[in-house]
Amino acid sequence: MERIISLVELWDMFEVAILVSLVGALIGHYKRNACILLPIISIDYRFDGFKELHLSSHGPIMKGVLWGFTTLKAAVLFFLFLLGFRFGENKETDPILFELGVLGDLLIGAGAGVIAKSTISLTGTENPLSVIVTSLLAGFAGLSYIQKFQQQSLDNATIEYQEKLDRTEEYGESTQHTSPSNEVAATHEKKSYKE
DSSP states (O other), X not given: OOOOOSHHHHHHHHHHHHXXXXXXXXXXXXXXXXXXXXXXXXXXXXXXXXXXXXXXXXXXXXXHHHHXXXXXXXXXXXXXXHHTOOOXXXXXXXXXXXXXXXXXXXXXXXXXXXXXXXXXXXXXXXXXXHHHHHHHHHHXXXXXXXXXXXXXXXHHHHHHHHHHHHHHHHHHHHHHHHHHHHXXXXXHHHHHHHO
């Protein structure tokens, strides 16, 4: 195989394989979703400060000042939420999910096309038809293969996140239950010491 020096040469070498595998990935994407999905970001964030401010009975100047502080507070809390610090009403919210949609499927297709072309080149076959057919199948099959692992990964992430929340709740409950018993034990020790 020849030495690749730049991205332009890389594109020239794999152009047909990538383009055909992108078609295969689009076919697989459409088969799976019955439509073309754009990227989706799901952030389950809750902030009731604006609702409370709207219902307050402050004057217009005070409401304007409070509106600015509430906006600043919302921005800071949202930034902390993105970093993973969750408290208050956001303690039990869902994790942040980012689905690439059709863009992710096209990335998989491009990678599958490069692998298909490389495999064909290693066998010594230079027939353009074999590159086209293999790349189309690789784009479609690569997407189907990754799709299975993607669903398993999403299910596991949701289960792990729920278990983490359950452990946090158990820890909170255990600290609440132990503190009164410690006070009772300390009271009994004081009584027995006096006697």
